[in-house]
Amino acid sequence: MTKRRIFMAGAMSGLLLPSIHAQTGTNTRIRNLRVLCGFPPGGATDAVSRRVSDKLQGSYADVSLVDNRPGAAGRIAIDELKRSKPDGSTMLLTPAAVITLFPHIYEGINYKTDDFTPTSTACQVQFGFGVGPGVPSSVTDINSYLRWAKANSGAASYGSPATGSLPHILGVLLANQSRVALNHIPYKGSAPGMSDLLGGQVPAFSGLLGDWLPHIKTGKARLLATSGKERSALTPNVPTFAELGFKDLVMSEWYGFFLPKGATKETANAAADAIAKAVRQKDVIDAFAQLGLEASASTPTELGIRMKEEFRLWETTVQKLGIKIEI
Structure with missing residues (x-):
């Protein structure tokens, strides 16, 4: 099969000052937050990254910037996350498939769910x-x-x-x-x-x-x-596959924020709280709806459970379908 071209863009890590972690009680303050996005500007993943990043600036962090690292089915951004310190200053925003599906489909991917610290979902889509x-x-x-x-x-x-x-x-x-x-x-x-x-x-x-x-x-x-369990509020007149007789054809995707492996529970909870507040704001909800996305937050525990369940589900499904792709 033809190998996908791999390219890098927007390497802004050198432009950021070192992060400062100042903790007082349970409060965590980040000076510079970098939100990694494994896809180019202009797409849905980039739009979600930027909407939430904007809201995190001034609350979770003094400065919050999106760092696009497109290519290799999201792997370039993940590799950058794995190299980053688990101090809350670097997050990854990614569609679920990159973590739960791609390791089973794409040859050469060497990451697993344990390489990420879950924080919160941002939205989901049918x-x-x-x-x-x-x-x-x-x-x-x-x-x-x-x-x-x-x-x-x-x-x-x-x-x-x-x-x-x-x-x-x-x-x-x-x-x-x-x-x-x-x-x-x-x-x-x-x-x-x-x-x-x-x-x-x-x-x-x-x-x-x-x-x-x-x-x-x-x-x-x-x-x-x-493809949802129920009809989407955005298209209430369109039936689901399940309604039309395909009971097992139920599928949706979430977009989630992750910290590097090794981030503390306190750091993950602080990030999750800030993300939840961001995606519950009306202007974010409305902006997501225009893209067909439904705002949805979670706790780190909830996201971790969902991630691992879907990872196992796709492992079984891909084996049955026999799909393998070379990056």
Whole structure:
């Protein structure tokens, strides 16, 4: 397989002054906070990083800056986190898949859940599967799409933001559970994939719910099903896969903040409290909603349990699917 190009960007660690940890009782104060983001500026992960980082400045830290380290499926940012001191001055904001799914899919990844100190989730998101003008207007739900795909096997393709992404896996699971062959077309992000969907070059797309919101409002695309346990408040008229007969096709993704391994319980709790206060503010909730994200905080313990449970779940699922990707 073609190896992914690895590149580094925005190495700002040298621009930051050394952090100062001044503790008084249970209060922890950071002079300079660095929020690592393993994806380039402009995407959902970067947007979440910046929204929360802005709120942490003046509360958790005197100065808070986002440090984008894109490449290698998030591994570059994780390697930087692992090199950082566990004093609360460096955090990583990452989608769950980077920690819970990618170690099972990507060859050459050598990190595990024990390499991170959980703090708090920031938000969660459902996925959506839908079609564009390349599919007849008679296709209005997932079952009618599958009937069309079975009758038009040569055209039964779906796009996703990337090979190995959760939207890709969603399509694989849909094909397995429906026993309808669906050809996967990977893109470098959601934007080019949605562009091809709207242009009719690819008939269907699996992506973050936020990818769909601007287009279903204009009628240019049809969202057929969402992946949550319940219907999303952002798309209340769109049924879930479970409602449509796919009981086991329930999937969502959270975005979480992590400290380096070795951070104390007090440091993790202080970070979690500050993050929770940030994501409960109305302007953050509204900004997340525009991206299809639902603000959601947790305790370090809750995030740690969820992370390890999903790590084990994806290990079993990936073994069954037999998917391996070379970075």
